[in-house]
Amino acid sequence: QITLKESGPTLVNPTQTLTLTCTFSGFSLDSGGMGVVWVRQPPGKALEWLALIYWDDDKRYSPSLKTRLTITKDTSKNQVVLTMANMDPEDTARYYCARRGSVNWYDPWGQGILVTVSS
Amino acid sequence: QSVLTQTPSVSAAPGQKVTISCSGSDFNIGKNYVSWYQQFPGTAPKLIIHDNDKRPSGIPDRFSGSKSGTSATLGITGLQTGDEADYYCATWDNSLSAGVFGGGTKLTVL
Numbered sequence: 001q002i003t004l005k006e007s008g009p010t011l012v013n014p015t016q017t018l019t020l021t022c023t024f025s026g027f028s029l030d031s032g033g034m035g036v037v038w039v040r041q042p043p044g045k046a047l048e049w050l051a052l053i054y055w056d057d058d059k060r061y062s063p064s065l066k067t068r069l070t071i072t073k074d075t076s077k078n079q080v081v082l083t084m085a086n087m088d089p090e091d092t093a094r095y096y097c098a099r100r101g102s103v104n105w106y107d108p109w110g111q112g113i114l115v116t117v118s119s
Numbered sequence: 120q121s122v123l124t125q126t127p128s129v130s131a132a133p134g135q136k137v138t139i140s141c142s143g144s145d146f147n148i149g150k151n152y153v154s155w156y157q158q159f160p161g162t163a164p165k166l167i168i169h170d171n172d173k174r175p176s177g178i179p180d181r182f183s184g185s186k187s188g189t190s191a192t193l194g195i196t197g198l199q200t201g202d203e204a205d206y207y208c209a210t211w212d213n214s215l216s217a218g219v220f221g222g223g224t225k226l227t228v229l
Contacts (some may be wrong), residue, residue, distance in 0.1 A: 037218065039164075045162065046121060047156075047207050049218035062217050096163055104211045104218060105154035107166035107175065 002026030004036075004097050004110035011116050012087050018115060022080040022097030029055055029075050035100030036080040038071065040093040041112075049094075052100060053080055087117045122147060123208055123221035130227040131198050139193040139224045141208030147219055150209040153191040155184055158205045158223075167206075168193060200228050 008020040022036055029036065036074050038050040052060045070083045080097060094114045099104035105114040123145050124142040131137040141220065156164035166175055168184035171191065182195055183194040206219040 019127055030223065034174050039220075046223045047158075047209075047220040049209070049220055063215050078125075098164075099157075101169060103152045103164055104209075105152070105169035106164075106209070107169070109163040109165070112163055 002044075002099060002108055004099065004108065006095060006097055006110045006113040008095075008115070010068075010114060010115055010119065013119050014040075014117055016087050016089055018082075018084045018087050020082045020084075020092070020097075020113065020115075022082070022110060024078050024080070024097075024099065027099060029078070029080070031052075031055055031074055033102050037098050037100050037106055038072070038082045038095065039098065039106070040089075040095045042093040050084075050095075051082060054100075067105075069108055089117045092116070092117045121222040122212055122215070122219040123210065125206075125221035125224045127209060127222070128225045128227065130229055131229050132203075133198050133200060136194065136196045137198060137226065139206050139208075139226070141191045141192075141193070141221045143189050143210065143219075146214040147189075147210045147212040148186065148191055149189040152215055153184065153186055153208055153210045154226050155182075155191075155193045156206065156207045156209065164207060183219060195226070198228050202226060204229050 005023040034055040035051045053071045068085045094112040096112040098109040153167035160163040171186040172184040
């Protein structure tokens with residue numbers, strides 16, 4: 001069974017850096033073709049693709065957020081970490097991680113973590 | 120403004136069929152596989168179609184997917200009240216070198 005779970009702060013101040021951890025089980029990020037993606041969803045709004053890290057440590061970022069995002073992996077811990085700098089109230093959203101399938105589909109997803117940006 | 124365009128809402132009666140469209144470009148849908156996700160309020164999205172038209176294990180054959188050119192379509196037959204949810208399409212965009220989602224379609228089963 002494959003599972004993923006997001007963890008991190010649920011409240012951050014504006015201008016701070018957000019660090020979220022995705023801890024997964026049931027698959028290895030060492031396996032060819034594997035990847036983990038981060039997606040967010042502001043309250044009442046659509047899904048927004050953020051970043052993806054592949055098994056070979058190749059990384060892709062949303063162009064609109066690229067300057068603020070960093071994605072890394074720790075294969076030994078089965079974790080993927082996303083950092084987002086200079087947080088703004090508009091970054092308030094539920095942040096999800098998911099396993100990337102062989103041709104850019106995402107399954108399964110974690111339960112998500114609601115991050116509120118407010119002073 | 121999403122890269123992929125979806126109709127914001129659709130509705131149909133129980134037992135009927137509905138289609139949800141997803142429009143893109145040659146940079147995304149035209150060159151890459153499309154996947155579809157179902158999301159109930161307060162829950163994480165769930166993959167229901169991948170590689171344009173393939174259903175993961177456990178997804179009923181009432182759900183189908185297709186792609187033509189730069190558009191993709193999700194079809195749901197034999198609508199049930201339990202199908203009421205938001206549906207999102209997704210694919211890869213070669214010009215952005217990033218994944219993209221549609222704006223979502225809210226399905227109401229009247």
